Amino acid sequence: TMAFRHENTRRIEGLDSNVWVEFTKVAADPSIVNLGQGLPDISPPSYVKEELAKAAAVDRLNQYTRGFGHPSLVKALSQVYERVCGRRIDPLTDILVTVGAYGSLFSTIQALIQEGDEVIIIEPFYDCYEPMVKMAGAKPVFIPLRYKNDGNSASSADWVLDPAELAKKFNSKTKAIILNTPHNPIGKVFTREELQVIADLCIKHDTLCISDEVYEWLVYKGNKHIKIATLPGMWERTITIGSAGKTYSVTGWKLGWSIGPQNLIKHLQVVHQNTLYTCPTPLQEALAQAFWIDYERMDDPDCYFYSLSRELESKRDRMAQLLQEAGLKPVIPDGGYFMIVDVSTLNVDLSDVDEKQPYDYKFVKWMITSKKLSAIPLSAFCGPETKRQFEKYIRFCFIKKDGTLDAAEVILKNWNKQTA
Amino acid sequence: SHFLSLSLQAKMSRPVQARRLEGIDKNIWVEFVKLAATYSTVNLGQGFPDFPPPDFLKEAFVGALSGENQMLHQYTRAFGHPPLVKILAQFFGKLLGRDLDPMTDVMVTVGAYQALFCCFQAFVDEGDEVIIIEPFFDCYEPMVKMAGGTPVFVPLRPKAPKDGKLMSSADWQLDPAELASKFSERTKAIVLNSPNNPLGKVFSRGELELIADLCVKHDILCISDEVYEWLVYDGKEHIRIASLHGMWDRTVIIGSAGKTFSATGWKVGWTVGPNRLLRHLRTMHQNSVYHCATVAQEAVAQGFQRELERYGKPDSYFVQLPKELQQKRDWLVQSLDAVGMKPIVPEGTYFLVADISEFKSDVPDVPDSDEPYDSRFAKWMVKNKGLAAIPLSAFYCGPHKNNYNHFIRFCFAKEEATLKAANDILQKWKREKTSP
Numbered sequence: 001t002m003a004f005r006h007e008n009t010r011r012i013e014g015l016d017s018n019v020w021v022e023f024t025k026v027a028a029d030p031s032i033v034n035l036g037q038g039l040p041d042i043s044p045p046s047y048v049k050e051e052l053a054k055a056a057a058v059d060r061l062n063q064y065t066r067g068f069g070h071p072s073l074v075k076a077l078s079q080v081y082e083r084v085c086g087r088r089i090d091p092l093t094d095i096l097v098t099v100g101a102y103g104s105l106f107s108t109i110q111a112l113i114q115e116g117d118e119v120i121i122i123e124p125f126y127d128c129y130e131p132m133v134k135m136a137g138a139k140p141v142f143i144p145l146r147y148k149n150d151g152n153s154a155s156s157a158d159w160v161l162d163p164a165e166l167a168k169k170f171n172s173k174t175k176a177i178i179l180n181t182p183h184n185p186i187g188k189v190f191t192r193e194e195l196q197v198i199a200d201l202c203i204k205h206d207t208l209c210i211s212d213e214v215y216e217w218l219v220y221k222g223n224k225h226i227k228i229a230t231l232p233g234m235w236e237r238t239i240t241i242g243s244a245g246k247t248y249s250v251t252g253w254k255l256g257w258s259i260g261p262q263n264l265i266k267h268l269q270v271v272h273q274n275t276l277y278t279c280p281t282p283l284q285e286a287l288a289q290a291f292w293i294d295y296e297r298m299d300d301p302d303c304y305f306y307s308l309s310r311e312l313e314s315k316r317d318r319m320a321q322l323l324q325e326a327g328l329k330p331v332i333p334d335g336g337y338f339m340i341v342d343v344s345t346l347n348v349d350l351s352d353v354d355e356k357q358p359y360d361y362k363f364v365k366w367m368i369t370s371k372k373l374s375a376i377p378l379s380a381f382c383g384p385e386t387k388r389q390f391e392k393y394i395r396f397c398f399i400k401k402d403g404t405l406d407a408a409e410v411i412l413k414n415w416n417k418q419t420a
Numbered sequence: 421s422h423f424l425s426l427s428l429q430a431k432m433s434r435p436v437q438a439r440r441l442e443g444i445d446k447n448i449w450v451e452f453v454k455l456a457a458t459y460s461t462v463n464l465g466q467g468f469p470d471f472p473p474p475d476f477l478k479e480a481f482v483g484a485l486s487g488e489n490q491m492l493h494q495y496t497r498a499f500g501h502p503p504l505v506k507i508l509a510q511f512f513g514k515l516l517g518r519d520l521d522p523m524t525d526v527m528v529t530v531g532a533y534q535a536l537f538c539c540f541q542a543f544v545d546e547g548d549e550v551i552i553i554e555p556f557f558d559c560y561e562p563m564v565k566m567a568g569g570t571p572v573f574v575p576l577r578p579k580a581p582k583d584g585k586l587m588s589s590a591d592w593q594l595d596p597a598e599l600a601s602k603f604s605e606r607t608k609a610i611v612l613n614s615p616n617n618p619l620g621k622v623f624s625r626g627e628l629e630l631i632a633d634l635c636v637k638h639d640i641l642c643i644s645d646e647v648y649e650w651l652v653y654d655g656k657e658h659i660r661i662a663s664l665h666g667m668w669d670r671t672v673i674i675g676s677a678g679k680t681f682s683a684t685g686w687k688v689g690w691t692v693g694p695n696r697l698l699r700h701l702r703t704m705h706q707n708s709v710y711h712c713a714t715v716a717q718e719a720v721a722q723g724f725q726r727e728l729e730r731y732g733k734p735d736s737y738f739v740q741l742p743k744e745l746q747q748k749r750d751w752l753v754q755s756l757d758a759v760g761m762k763p764i765v766p767e768g769t770y771f772l773v774a775d776i777s778e779f780k781s782d783v784p785d786v787p788d789s790d791e792p793y794d795s796r797f798a799k800w801m802v803k804n805k806g807l808a809a810i811p812l813s814a815f816y817c818g819p820h821k822n823n824y825n826h827f828i829r830f831c832f833a834k835e836e837a838t839l840k841a842a843n844d845i846l847q848k849w850k851r852e853k854t855s856p
């Protein structure tokens with residue numbers, strides 16, 4: 001046989017495994033109630049689908065559009081976000097449309113992060129941040145959210161950063177901090193004061209802020225989503241990332257965007273023109289039209305940005321109740337569509353399971369096989385030092401139709417009746 | 421604070437962008453697309469059809485987005501929507517004479533563009549050399565550089581056509597000794613594009629064997645961009661280099677729904693190859709875009725299903741489209757030849773390159789100009805004649821841009837009316853030249 005030396009490059013070494021590859025396959029079995037991957041099984045609003053059908057009927061819209069973003073879409077995005085941010089946003093220079101928020105994270109990190117840089121990541125974190133930072137040759141520096149309350153309330157607001165601990169993570173090599181608010185998986189909505197602590201450090205150390213705000217519209221009563229880019233001194237150093245998938249319940253459209261100052265966005269555009277060049281046209285046109293519809297009613301409670309949030313709040317409350325009735329103490333999220341819960345109180349003994357995986361991985365696998373219910377283990381969202389801290393938590397997704405939550409209810413109600 | 425630490429001063433004086441962006445920020449399309457949008461009445465520049473995708477494909481798209489299955493608006497399998505990878509495995513398995521596993525030997529990407537990106541990122545490390553045949557689709561060079569690699573260029577060289585005949589893309593050939601000399605210890609890969617954009621060359625079996633022998637001898641990877649695989653004319657055969665001896669294990673084949681089904685705006689592409697190579701593309705894909713949009717994948721899967729059933733038959737889109745395009749090619753060849761722009765008749769793709777030497781009097785040479793002559797010519801032409809085309813120098817590396825600088829590339833995937841309008845412009849232009 002011929003010698004064959006084609007191995008992978010250094011940049012992807014060790015980045016091949018992934019919690020989703022492991023768990024989405026297992027949960028694809030239709031007999032399993034899937035509350036794992038963040039996948040709505042509710043229908044997107046009908047006008048969104050109608051606009052896509054209309055777009056597909058126009059010949060020109062089935063061919064290439066402008067690489068950095070379809071003109072009508074970047075115009076609509078600039079209008080919506082000008083209103084939210086209270087500042088002028090140039091559709092051509094301050095916005096890049098990407099393949100999902102995932103694509104925005106990739107473009108931002110590839111554009112602005114290199115070998116020798118450090119990037120601060122708040123734990124638990126959406127799992128792609130770490131491998132993307134590593135692929136760029138940089139060093140991830142982790143800081144955990146810590147549970148501060150000893151009392152009975154369990155809210156995402158109880159998970160906080162220690163300002164002194166955070167300050168110590170910044171140094172002259174710190175190129176960026178990645179912020180995710182509302183936060184996946186905990187559902188924390190960072191307050192203005194919390195954002196100010198981060199902003200002060202960014203300004204002091206001349207650090208960039210990569211702000212993943214995909215769940216920006218999904219905030220529940222008593223909470224307000226604040227954009228760190230609107231804090232003084234922050235616009236010029238922040239890339240804010242959004243997602244059509246989360247905004248309109250169309251994760252399968254894979255459209256996202258990065259918004260920021262021209263002198264940063266232009267570098268993301270260079271990455272984009274050298275990676276995939278342009279995003280699909282009909283989807284961008286449909287999304288633009290959907291945004292115009294909701295932009296017109298941004299003062300109206302029927303605007304989808306608010307109506308979805310209300311719908312999800314009642315699902316959140318139902319999910320919390322079901323878990324509580326099963327004897328669990330869920331962390332009630334202030335935003336997003338995930339809920340984490342400490343399962344160690346169930347005392348499920350998995351010590352005889354031979355695998356060297358953290359407890360929560362083993363628990364979820366056991367729960368899938370024996371209870372036909374899936375979730376995602378929280379240690380997937382942690383750096384190596386904190387896995388022990390978070391391995392008693394699992395994450396449930398509640399952007400699910402009533403039928404799915406009904407099925408989950410049956411399983412949780414019967415939980416204690418089926419002890420092995 | 422009034423005093424910045426030295427380290428902070430140093431940080432603030434460094435460029436904010438990463439080093440990997442060095443030298444890759446310029447892009448010809450940004451400029452030429454804008455010029456065409458502003459000035460052109462007839463746009464034969466950027467490569468996309470001005471006719472729609474076939475009805476069966478549009479129907480599949482609308483059916484998918486409005487059908488009962490709501491989950492088609494949500495994430496599908498990251499490495500490719502199951503119905504699509506299954507039909508691609510079946511279809512390409514048949515073409516290659518192999519059993520392909522849809523889960524491991526096929527991966528769907530956001531257009532062929534993203535497939536190329538994954539290949540370079542997964543296999544080209546700092547210091548690796550990648551051989552690129554000129555003229556080349558312009559993204560290969562910056563992608564190799566972004567991956568830290570060194571592009572090594574080898575030109576197709578035109579041989580004079582037989583007496584009285586128009587030049588053909590087949591007359592542009594590699595010099596075997598010159599090609600062999602480009603391989604070194606550091607060579608990691610070669611990029612092959614057949615049918616070739618911009619020339620339209622369809623590499624012959626002999627030419628592919630030459631390349632394959634060198635790949636095997638030097639144990640290198642072949643990145644085979646075959647997006648125009650169905651667009652071959654005059655009964656020529658598109659031969660897949662992966663089917664040659666010793667090549668399957670070292671080739672990644674890249675394809676495109678945009679070119680296959682005239683739907684460039686859908687951005688659905690794929691890679692086909694052995695698991696041993698594709699697993700690294702999967703790693704790259706899952707850490708960059710992860711999922712591709714679902715609805716278009718569902719529609720393309722249905723399109724391929726229909727084509728599999730009609731394979732080789734007269735009503736197959738893969739038979740009809742090249743037939744229609746060949747006719748369009750011939751019209752454009754006639755139009756250009758009639759006015760003295762010498763076309764190089766393409767064996768494939770929907771591009772045609774023509775020699776504009778006879779029109780040089782309209783655009784005088786500017787000695788020591790930074791800009792290649794053909795680029796100035798193309799800009800003058802779109803502004804003054806309303807006809808958009810792309811200068812051939814766009815498809816050469818910096819130092820070679822003046823080697824073949826009196827050619828421009830036309831795209832002929834256009835409605836008959838568009839090609840007639842182009843003909844009118846050319847005829848009028850010629851008349852203006854000949855009468856004082």
